[in-house]
Amino acid sequence: MSDVSAPDAVAELRLSLDAVAAALVAADADALHATQPRLSSALTALRRVRTVPAEQHDLVRAEVTRCRALLDRCRRLGAVASDLSSAALVAAGVSVEYGRVGGASATALRGTHLRKRS
Amino acid sequence: MSLLNCLGTATAALDAQRRGLEVTGRNMANLNTPGYARRSVSIVTGDAQGFTSARVFSTRDAVIDARYRRELQQSVKDGVVADELHAIEGRVQSSGTSIDTRLNAFFDAWSMLASQPSSTTARQGVVAEGRLLASAFVDTQSAFDDARQGIDLRIRTGIDTLNSLAAELALANESLLSRTGDLDDLADRQAQILDQMSRLADIRVVTQPDGSRDVTTASGVSLVGGGIASVIGVSSGSVDGLAQLSLNGVEITGELSGGQLGGWLMVRDTQLPGYLAQLDALASSVVTAVNAIHEAGTTMAGEAGQPFFTFLTGESSLAAAIQVNPDVTDNPSLVAASATGTVGDNGTAQGMAALRTSAPAGGGATLLESWAALVFAVGNDTRTAESRKDTRDTVMAQITRLRDEAVGVSLDDEAAALMRYQRAFDANAQYFAAVNETLMTLMALVGGR
Numbered sequence: 001m002s003d004v005s006a007p008d009a010v011a012e013l014r015l016s017l018d019a020v021a022a023a024l025v026a027a028d029a030d031a032l033h034a035t036q037p038r039l040s041s042a043l044t045a046l047r048r049v050r051t052v053p054a055e056q057h058d059l060v061r062a063e064v065t066r067c068r069a070l071l072d073r074c075r076r077l078g079a080v081a082s083d084l085s086s087a088a089l090v091a092a093g094v095s096v097e098y099g100r101v102g103g104a105s106a107t108a109l110r111g112t113h114l115r116k117r118s
Numbered sequence: 119m120s121l122l123n124c125l126g127t128a129t130a131a132l133d134a135q136r137r138g139l140e141v142t143g144r145n146m147a148n149l150n151t152p153g154y155a156r157r158s159v160s161i162v163t164g165d166a167q168g169f170t171s172a173r174v175f176s177t178r179d180a181v182i183d184a185r186y187r188r189e190l191q192q193s194v195k196d197g198v199v200a201d202e203l204h205a206i207e208g209r210v211q212s213s214g215t216s217i218d219t220r221l222n223a224f225f226d227a228w229s230m231l232a233s234q235p236s237s238t239t240a241r242q243g244v245v246a247e248g249r250l251l252a253s254a255f256v257d258t259q260s261a262f263d264d265a266r267q268g269i270d271l272r273i274r275t276g277i278d279t280l281n282s283l284a285a286e287l288a289l290a291n292e293s294l295l296s297r298t299g300d301l302d303d304l305a306d307r308q309a310q311i312l313d314q315m316s317r318l319a320d321i322r323v324v325t326q327p328d329g330s331r332d333v334t335t336a337s338g339v340s341l342v343g344g345g346i347a348s349v350i351g352v353s354s355g356s357v358d359g360l361a362q363l364s365l366n367g368v369e370i371t372g373e374l375s376g377g378q379l380g381g382w383l384m385v386r387d388t389q390l391p392g393y394l395a396q397l398d399a400l401a402s403s404v405v406t407a408v409n410a411i412h413e414a415g416t417t418m419a420g421e422a423g424q425p426f427f428t429f430l431t432g433e434s435s436l437a438a439a440i441q442v443n444p445d446v447t448d449n450p451s452l453v454a455a456s457a458t459g460t461v462g463d464n465g466t467a468q469g470m471a472a473l474r475t476s477a478p479a480g481g482g483a484t485l486l487e488s489w490a491a492l493v494f495a496v497g498n499d500t501r502t503a504e505s506r507k508d509t510r511d512t513v514m515a516q517i518t519r520l521r522d523e524a525v526g527v528s529l530d531d532e533a534a535a536l537m538r539y540q541r542a543f544d545a546n547a548q549y550f551a552a553v554n555e556t557l558m559t560l561m562a563l564v565g566g567r
Contacts (some may be wrong), residue, residue: 005566006563011554011559013557017553020546024543027142029541032543032546033545035546036545036546036549039546039549039553040549043549043552043553043556046553046556046557046560047556049560049563050561052560052563052564056564057564057565060560060563060564060565061561061564061565061566064557064560064561064566065566066563067553067557068554068557071550071553071554071557074546074550075547075550078543078546078547081540081543082540082543082544083538084143085139085142085537085540086540087143117188
């Protein structure tokens with residue numbers, strides 16, 4: 001397995017996560033789907049990093065920190081959006097679950113990040 | 119970028135996302151709301167610091183809206199005309215009480231008298247059938263008149279509604295001009311009011327650059343101008359007491375030719391008066407023909423016959439005033455059956471019975487044919503209106519579909535969009551744990567935590 005440049009791999013991962021965040025913000029399902037291959041290949045490239053030259057440590061450390069922040073942002077955006085979607089679907093009487101034959105099945109609001117007002 | 123800037127960016131992004139989802143939820147919630155136009159969100163990645171903003175806009179098509187209202191005005195009018203005429207048609211064709219039934223019974227009574235010219239009972243039968251025939255004319259005239267009065271009441275109620283809608287539109291315009299309230303909601307409200315107004319009358323709508331909607335009648339008399347609504351005045355006509363309409367001092371009764379009001383006005387002022395005129399003409403023909411024969415005959419006492427039918431004074435039409443001569447009603451022996459004055463002669467009775475199949479003097483059609491012509495006119499007008507309505511309904515269905523495609527909400531589309539969005543996030547979330555783990559490993563490599 002060849003070694004790859006750590007700064008390049010982390011930068012690519014950051015750009016991928018940026019694209020995921022942008023797609024989440026735009027509530028654009030197509031764009032979100034389109035980010036998957038890029039995220040997947042960025043992750044693969046990152047896993048091939050074996051060593052990081054000492055002079056690149058600071059640079060990589062900063063990029064990794066940015067990536068972590070972005071990852072956290074994506075998680076929060078996605079989770080909130082997912083709960084909002086569920087709420088909207090349930091309110092409209094549409095299930096978010098697939099039934100045994102692939103159709104909609106009965107469901108109740110099960111938000112993990114949003115709680116219904118009692 | 120400072121921490122505060124980071125927080126600001128994140129907040130703006132979340133807000134944009136929230137609005138996007140909110141709009142989808144709102145579209146779904148307003149699936150069946152009249153006048154609601156589907157909302158869309160335009161997400162803009164903002165300035166150099168990455169701020170994101172979302173703009174919500176409603177998807178309206180002014181051309182389709184205008185065409186929809188134009189067709190709606192005519193479609194509703196044709197529907198109203200068909201419905202009103204259908205009710206009138208039912209009245210003139212009601213078996214047993216219609217004028218043709220009573221005319222036939224009247225001629226049957228004269229035939230009976232012709233076979234028994236000296237019979238008092240047969241004379242009483244002639245008088246009784248004559249009274250029933252007169253009642254049939256009065257009832258039919260009354261039915262037409264009741265229909266006119268009923269329509270007149272609907273016109274007055276319709277004008278009240280139109281005035282209320284005009285005031286509401288002016289209020290919406292005012293809110294829009296002063297930028298108070300959600301502009302898209304106000305546009306929805308305007309559209310809904312204009313649809314309702316178009317259902318009532320043939321209005322013209324002018325959209326001003328500031329978004330306000332001005333409304334005029336087809337001839338250009340202003341009904342709503344910006345935040346000001348004029349009131350359509352209703353006065354009762356001096357002759358018939360029917361509603362007369364005016365707007366800004368201009369008489370507009372004859373100008374409303376579309377929507378429910380256009381339909382009602384057309385039936386009230388054009389078609390029903392036409393039928394009433396035909397009914398009066400028939401009443402006049404019956405009275406003239408019967409009296410001419412009767413006055414030429416001789417009674418049982420050998421006296422010249424009196425007019426069989428007379429007209430009450432003070433009635434608005436001949437059909438409403440027709441009655442059997444009160445003298446004849448009180449004394450059936452005044453019914454003239456003889457043409458010569460000879461005892462047993464039945465010439466007058468036969469001549470009267472012959473009116474069933476022969477045209478009265480000076481006329482080209484028999485009395486029964488004249489009545490049939492009136493029934494045919496009502497039926498033909500009804501079929502024509504129904505046919506026009508059917509054609510309009512087809513056009514309306516097409517335009518409504520076009521409009522729904524342009525501005526309507528598809529629950530399937532909106533739900534599918536949300537579900538696809540959720541699934542897409544779920545798919546990405548599968549990577550997040552692996553990404554986090556890999557980042558931790560890398561951080562360890564570079565001496566971080």
